Amino acid sequence: MMTTCSYDSAFGPMLLAAKDGALLGAWFLGQKHFPEALAANGDAPPDGVLARAARECDAYAAGQRRTFDVPLAPRGTPWQRAVWDALRAIPYGQTLSYGELAARLGRPGSARAVGAAVGRNPLSIFIPCHRVVGAKGDLTGYAGGLDRKRALLALEKALPGRAA
Known part of the structure; x- marks a missing residue:
């Protein structure tokens, strides 16, 4: 239940x-x-x-934890789960572009498909989709709002454009 x-x-x-x-x-x-x-x-x-x-x-x-240990079980398609797993590999305090993430997944040129999967992330903060930025380091898209994305990146002292 x-x-x-x-x-x-x-x-x-x-x-x-x-x-x-x-x-x-x-x-x-x-x-x-x-x-x-x-x-x-x-x-x-x-x-x-x-x-x-x-x-x-x-x-x-509070700045006392950089990773999460709570067991996660997000529900999604195999593609979405692959993207969400890749998001978890982006280190605290670093960012990666949608295109770079697509390349890491072996699908260069599929930045939009990555963006769609990132947008469906059901575990905000726990699966750090806030660490994904636009190609030029700009803050683009965040289901929880760009102000929250900015706050999460500020907490991590992540400067957009710093690749993981």
């Missing part, structure tokens, strides 16, 4: 979802592709994996 809880992150209110001991989703309220149906299903007290995810995210926001 899936459980959800509201979480007031340092970057704004979020909805966390978990099932079978793994985090399935972490969305900013109202972000692009926000699962309204999940939000309407109720709010469990944050315990188990949900509480762990909240603690790890709080530690990240």
Whole structure:
């Protein structure tokens, strides 16, 4: 059974979802592709994996954590999951362009397909899609909003254009 809880992150209110001991989703309220149906299903007290995810995210926001240990189980197509795995390989404090990420995945020229998969990332912050920038280092697209992307990159002291 899936459980959800509201979480007031340092970057704004979020909805966390978990099932079978793994985090399935972490969305900013109202972000692009926000699962309204999940939000309407109720709010469990944050315990188990949900509480762990909240603690790890709080530690990240306080500058005390650079990686996450909470088990993740995002749902998506094989392509989306490959892109999300590649996102997790971008080190804290570094950025990569959509085109560079496509090349790493063995599909040069598929920056738009990478962008579409990045935009569907169900685990904001935990799968660091905020570390992907435009070809010239510009801040482009972020389902949670560019202000949040800017804040996340500022926390990591990531200067756009610094490749991983």
